[in-house]
Amino acid sequence: MRDWSDRVTTTEVVKLYGAAWSVYVRIARLALEEKQIKYSLVEVDVFAETGVPQERLKRHPFGRIPAFEHGDFHVYETGAIVRYIDDAFPGCKLQPTDPKTRAKVNQIVGILDAYAYRTLVWDIYVERVVSTREGRLANEQTIAAALPRAALCLSELNRLSDDRGFLIGGGVTLADLYAAPIFACFMQAPEAVSLVEGCEKLIYWWQRFAIRDSMSRTRP
Numbered sequence: 597m598r599d600w601s602d603r604v605t606t607t608e609v610v611k612l613y614g615a616a617w618s619v620y621v622r623i624a625r626l627a628l629e630e631k632q633i634k635y636s637l638v639e640v641d642v643f644a645e646t647g648v649p650q651e652r653l654k655r656h657p658f659g660r661i662p663a664f665e666h667g668d669f670h671v672y673e674t675g676a677i678v679r680y681i682d683d684a685f686p687g688c689k690l691q692p693t694d695p696k697t698r699a700k701v702n703q704i705v706g707i708l709d710a711y712a713y714r715t716l717v718w719d720i721y722v723e724r725v726v727s728t729r730e731g732r733l734a735n736e737q738t739i740a741a742a743l744p745r746a747a748l749c750l751s752e753l754n755r756l757s758d759d760r761g762f763l764i765g766g767g768v769t770l771a772d773l774y775a776a777p778i779f780a781c782f783m784q785a786p787e788a789v790s791l792v793e794g795c796e797k798l799i800y801w802w803q804r805f806a807i808r809d810s811m812s813r814t815r816p
């Protein structure tokens with residue numbers, strides 16, 4: 597039987613520092629929502645013209661978001677935050693215990709973090725959707741250069757998914773939490789239509805995951 601005596605409880609204050617629009621902040625929020633943990637989001641202006649305030653650099657010396665606080669415990673880097681949330685709080689388990697399944701989840705997280713985020717969010721979504729919204733011309737070269745990498749990311753995610761309701765396995769995992777905020781941006785770009793063609797597992801996964809309560813509760 598699992599010994600819960602080392603478990604921190606939700607009676608300590610949980611705070612997430614970040615901005616609601618941020619993909620990485622949303623990943624951490626999804627973990628908190630899926631585990632049904634009460635928390636407050638402390639808004640941080642990451643692109644403030646006055647630069648990164650000293651007090652924020654204390655929480656995150658690299659000036660990024662999110663940063664996380666649980667009582668007197670502080671941690672930054674989304675990977676560390678979501679794994680802490682999963683390990684420290686009761687509720688559904690976001691990391692499978694079977695070594696092979698866990699490796700698959702971590703592989704997908706690695707792909708999303710290292711390759712898909714930059715390509716799908718910055719090179720395609722920000723260039724196509726955000727630039728139009730802000731009245732800027734899209735950088736067509738950036739978008740065109742990103743398409744082959746985007747296709748590779750999507751075909752790999754599609755291939756790796758075992759299609760049992762979630763990206764991996766029959767329950768929500770870190771793989772879904774990393775993928776969903778990236779997809780929420782990327783799927784708004786017209787380029788997404790042809791890029792996801794043939795990625796049936798991903799398409800059905802997104803249709804199901806996009807309507808989860810955690811997704812509506814964290815909508816920017």
Ligand SMILES: N[C@@H](CCC(=O)N[C@@H](CS)C(=O)NCC(=O)O)C(=O)O
Nearest residue numbers: 618619620642660661662673674675
């Ligand atoms: N490796 C960091 C990446 C976090 C990150 O890039 N956050 C973006 C927002 S989505 C940010 O802080 N951008 C501000 C900047 O680049 O100055 C993590 O996993 O937490």
